[in-house]
Amino acid sequence: SPADHDVLEPPGGHGPPGGTGEPVLVVEGLGKSFGDHTVLRSVDLRVRRGQVLAIIGPSGSGKTTALRCLNGLERPDAGRVLVGSDVAVDFSRGASRTQLAALRDSSAMVFQHYNLFPHKTVLENVLEGPVVVQRRPREEVTAEALELLGRVGLAEKRDVYPFELSGGQQQRVGIVRALALRPTLLLFDEPTSALDPELVGDVLGLIKELADEGWTMVIVTHELQFAREVAHEVAFIDGGTVVERGHPDQVLRDPREERTRQFVQRLL
Ligand code: ADP
Secondary structure, rough: HHHOOOOOOOOOOOOOOOOOOOOOEEEEEEEEEEOOOOEEEEEEEEEEEEOOEEEOOOOOHHHHHHHHHHOOOOOOOOOEEEOOOOEEEEHHHHOOOOHHHHHHHHHHEOOOOOOOOOOOHHHHHHHHHHHHHOOHHHHHHHHHHHHHHOOOOHHHHHOOOOHHHHHHHHHHHHHHHHHHHOOOEEEEEEEOOOOOOHHHHHHHHHHHHHHHHHEEEEEEEEOOHHHHHOEEEEEEEOOOOEEEEEEEHHHHOOOOOOOHHHHHHHHO
């Protein structure tokens, strides 16, 4: 029952500290073009259970597209995506509808612009995925949703509409909505870049809390200081390829590649 477990706890339990568990996400040779514009060229990524991967890089380098490919919001032209032990999609061979659905279910996305349903209340926004898509019992999901909303300080906002909330509150609802899906992977697409500066800290604090809880996460972010604090690994993407990846201190403080050095020098 919902009361028996901590709703902020990831399914399958916590990852070991530092993300040293088994690989939960394996991406190999991911490629994506829009028309004749190649956006991703053979991107490889690997994330272990409980690990936080931060993806950084210049605007237009393909970060968002890569993230969207991970859960089937974009369809890659080439490459393999494996999530957990159940989902394996080889896009080079053509993915079946069932495989794509499984890929979509394995992760939940937190969007830059929150993407809440404007005509649904806060609670209805959180219930939509678990009840309508996952067909879980409404009563059980409601109890869980209210507990999650309580954890982020928004229990009393359950019946209001998104436009009545600040950006920071809307993004906390976005995060709760993702958690309520109990995904294997949490994907964040520049979760704070649309927020007023004074609201950024709140949302970053919540994401850090989730990292400490052992959630497995991929975060596209411009907040390099945050990436350094929260991520176990940083991947620098430029021109649609992973130029460099490694420990945050190494990539952000002592990059091996000149392109990485130029990028981090401008932002840190
Ligand atoms: P980033 O997240 O690093 O800023 P994006 O992944 O958003 O980069 O975009 C990478 C490139 O792909 C950009 O040149 C962008 O214009 C292009 N792009 C992204 N989505 C589409 C799309 N749906 N149709 C055509 N081009 C796209």
